Amino acid sequence: MERSHSARVSGRPQPAPTFGARAKDSPHPVSPPRRTDSRLGWLLDHRRPVITNRRRYMALGLPIAAVFLSAIIGGLVINQAYAGDAWHGGEGTIPKGGFRPTAKIKMNVLEQGTICAAVASGMALVRFGVRNYTHPRLYGVFSFVSYVTLLVVLLGQVYGGYSITVITNSQANAFANQIYSFLGNTFNYQDERFATTFQDIIQVSDFWAFMQGPVHDFLLGSALNNQHPADRAPQRPINAPAMTSLQTNAVSDVEEDLGVFPWIVSYCNLRAVVREPKDIRVASLLGQRVADLAFTGPYVQHKSQIRSGMPALFASHNFTVEAMPSSFENVFGQTIDSWDVVGSTGIRYPGAGGILVTDVTYPECFSWNGTVHASVDHVEGVHGCIYQGSWIAEWAAYNGTQFQLSYEREINALSLHHAVDADTALVQLGCNVLNTLEEIQAYVFYTIEFMPSGQVAPMEPRVVLAGYPFETPPVVWYPAILGFYILCEELQDLIFEGWTSYYFQAGWLNVFDWLASISLFALWVCDHVYHGVMPELNRSPDARMRTDTFWTLALVQSYFQTILGMACFFMVIKGLKFTKNVPIMCNIGVAAIECHASASRAPWLSQSSVMVRQSSVITYLQEIPSRTL
Numbered sequence: 036m037e038r039s040h041s042a043r044v045s046g047r048p049q050p051a052p053t054f055g056a057r058a059k060d061s062p063h064p065v066s067p068p069r070r071t072d073s074r075l076g077w078l079l080d081h082r083r084p085v086i087t088n089r090r091r092y093m094a095l096g097l098p099i100a101a102v103f104l105s106a107i108i109g110g111l112v113i114n115q116a117y118a119g120d121a122w123h124g125g126e127g128t129i130p131k132g133g134f135r136p137t138a139k140i141k142m143n144v145l146e147q148g149t150i151c152a153a154v155a156s157g158m159a160l161v162r163f164g165v166r167n168y169t170h171p172r173l174y175g176v177f178s179f180v181s182y183v184t185l186l187v188v189l190l191g192q193v194y195g196g197y198s199i200t201v202i203t204n205s206q207a208n209a210f211a212n213q214i215y216s217f218l219g220n221t222f223n224y225q226d227e228r229f230a231t232t233f234q235d236i237i238q239v240s241d242f243w244a245f246m247q248g249p250v251h252d253f254l255l256g257s258a259l260n261n262q263h264p265a266d267r268a269p270q271r272p273i274n275a276p277a278m279t280s281l282q283t284n285a286v287s288d289v290e291e292d293l294g295v296f297p298w299i300v301s302y303c304n305l306r307a308v309v310r311e312p313k314d315i316r317v318a319s320l321l322g323q324r325v326a327d328l329a330f331t332g333p334y335v336q337h338k339s340q341i342r343s344g345m346p347a348l349f350a351s352h353n354f355t356v357e358a359m360p361s362s363f364e365n366v367f368g369q370t371i372d373s374w375d376v377v378g379s380t381g382i383r384y385p386g387a388g389g390i391l392v393t394d395v396t397y398p399e400c401f402s403w404n405g406t407v408h409a410s411v412d413h414v415e416g417v418h419g420c421i422y423q424g425s426w427i428a429e430w431a432a433y434n435g436t437q438f439q440l441s442y443e444r445e446i447n448a449l450s451l452h453h454a455v456d457a458d459t460a461l462v463q464l465g466c467n468v469l470n471t472l473e474e475i476q477a478y479v480f481y482t483i484e485f486m487p488s489g490q491v492a493p494m495e496p497r498v499v500l501a502g503y504p505f506e507t508p509p510v511v512w513y514p515a516i517l518g519f520y521i522l523c524e525e526l527q528d529l530i531f532e533g534w535t536s537y538y539f540q541a542g543w544l545n546v547f548d549w550l551a552s553i554s555l556f557a558l559w560v561c562d563h564v565y566h567g568v569m570p571e572l573n574r575s576p577d578a579r580m581r582t583d584t585f586w587t588l589a590l591v592q593s594y595f596q597t598i599l600g601m602a603c604f605f606m607v608i609k610g611l612k613f614t615k616n617v618p619i620m621c622n623i624g625v626a627a628i629e630c631h632a633s634a635s636r637a638p639w640l641s642q643s644s645v646m647v648r649q650s651s652v653i654t655y656l657q658e659i660p661s662r663t664l
C-alpha cells in the first residue's frame with residue numbers, strides 16, 4: 036500500500052487528524068472543516084472552535100449591552116452634574132469669542148452616547164458575523180482593513196482639521212509662541228539695569244514691574260493701534276502689531292467682519308488668593324516692635340481660605356475690593372466648583388475667586404461689555420478701568436489713550452498700597468486671546484506663589500489652545516464610536532477565547548486594546564466636561580460678569596489634549612498584532628517559531644509540506660561544513 040507523502044518523510048505512518056480534539060493554542064475543540072462544492076465555498080470552509088450556543092449568544096449580546104450601559108451611565112451622570120437634567124441635558128447661551136452671546140449651546144450626553152453606542156454595536160455585529168461564519172483568511176483581511184480604516188479616520192480628524200483639536204495646527208503653535216514672546220519678554224519698565232523675565236521674579240516689586248512692562252504692552256497693543264470710530268468708519272488698525280482690536284461699533288451687537296483682525300484680547304484678569312488670618316503676637320528681635328496683630332499664621336497644606344476684606348486705604352483711593360467664592364455658574368445655570376491650582380510644592384489653591392479689585396474713579400469705568408449706564412451718556416468701559424479684577428480690552432479699545440492712562444494709574448496704586456501683602460498666597464494673571472483668522476483661542480495664565488517662608492516662586496506659564504468659537508457638541512462623535520467599537524471587539528474575543536487564552540496566550544497586545552478603548556471613552560467624557568464647565572458671562576449691569584473662572588475650562592481642555600495623545604498612541608500600538616503576519620518578521624528571532632506555527636495551520640500548507648521544508652533546512656545546514664571543506 037502506498038504511503039502518504041508525510042509518512043515517507045517521517046519514516047513511519049502518521050495518524051489521521053482527529054476532529055473535535057483541542058488545538059494547542061485554543062481551549063476549545065476544533066470543528067471539522069465544511070465541505071462545499073462551490074468554487075467560492077472556501078470562504079465558509081474553515082476550522083473554528085466548537086462552542087455552545089449559550090457562549091455564542093453571550094458573545095453576541097453581552098458586549099453590546101456593556102457598550103449601551105457605559106453610554107447610558109456616562110450620559111446620565113454628566114447631564115445631571117453639568118446640565119441639571121439627567122435625561123434631557125440642558126441648553127444655554129455661549130459666548131462667540133469674547134463676551135458676545137450669539138448662539139445657543141445644547142448638551143445632551145445621553146442622546147449622543149446612545150447614538151454612538153448604536154453605531155458601534157452595528158459595526159461589532161458585522162465583525163461577529165465575519166469572524167464566526169467566514170474563512171480565517173477573509174476574517175484576517177477584514178480585521179486588518181477595518182483597523183487601518185479606523186486609524187486613518189481618527190488621525191485624519193486629529194491632524195486634518197478642527198473637528199477634534201486645534202493643537203496639531205502649525206499656526207496654533209506659532210500663536211502660542213507669540214504669546215510666550217509677548218509675556219516672557221524682559222522688563223523694560225524704567226530702564227532696569229538687569230534684564231528680568233517672569234521666571235526671574237524673586238520679590239513683589241518684580242511682579243509689579245512685570246505688570247507695568249510685558250503685560251502693559253500685551254494688553255494695550257490692541258487699543259493703541261486703532262483709529263477712533265469718529266475718524267474713520269468702520270474702524271481699522273493704524274500700525275497694527277500682532278494684536279489688533281475687534282472694535283468697530285462699541286454699542287452694536289451686529290456681527291462685524293472679524294477677518295481683518297488677527298488678534299483680539301478679550302480680557303485680562305488679576306486675582307489674589309490669601310491665607311486665613313490668625314491672631315498672634317508679633318515682636319522684633321530687640322523688642323522694639325511688639326504688637327498683637329491679625330497676622331498670617333502657619334499655612335495649612337490644603338485649599339487656602341479667602342479673607343473678607345483689604346486695607347481700608349484702598350477706599351480712599353477710589354478702589355473697592357470684593358472677595359469672590361471659588362464656585363461659579365456655568366452656561367446651563369449650574370453651580371460648579373472650580374478645579375484647584377496645584378502649586379510647585381503641592382499646595383492647592385482655589386481655581387477661581389479670591390480678592391478682586393474694582394476702580395470707581397469714573398462712573399464710566401465699569402466695563403459691562405459695552406452697555407450704556409443710565410447715569411452717563413456714553414459707553415461704559417471707555418476708560419478701560421479694572422472691573423472685578425478684569426480689564427475688558429475688547430470694549431475698552433474705544434479710547435485707547437484713556438485706557439493706557441487708567442491702566443498705569445491702577446498698577447501704580449496697587450503696587451504702592453500693597454495689594455500683594457504678607458497675607459497673599461497666590462497671584463494669577465489670566466487672559467483670553469482670540470485668533471480670528473485661524474479660529475483659535477488661547478487661555479493664558481501666569482501665576483506666582485508667595486510662600487510663608489518668604490520665597491516668591493513663579494509657576495510655569497500656561498497657554499492652553501482651544502477652538503473658536505464655542506460650538507455645540509456634535510450628535511455623532513467619531514472617537515466615542517471608535518472607543519465603543521473596540522470595547523465590543525475585546526469583549527467578544529474574551530468570551531470566545533476564554534480568560535486564559537485571551538490574556539496569557541495572546542500576550543500583552545490585548546492590554547493596549549483596552550487602554551485604547553479606555554482612553555477614547557475618557558476623551559468622550561472630557562469633551563462634555565469642557566462644555567459643562569464653561570462659565571456664564573452675563574452682560575447685564577445688575578449681574579457679575581466674572582472672568583476669574585476660566586482656569587477650570589482651560590485645565591479640562593489641557594487634560595483633553597493629553598488624553599487625545601494617549602488615545603492616538605494606543606491606537607497605533609494596537610497595530611502590532613498584525614506585524615506577526617509580515618513575511619520579514621518571520622525571519623527575526625523568536626518570531627520564526629510563531630510564523631512556522633501559523634504556516635502549519637494555513638489551509639494551503641499541509642503538515643507534511645511543512646515537515647519537508649524543515650527536513651530540507653536541517654539537511655542543508657548539516658552539509659555546510661562538508662561543502663566548505
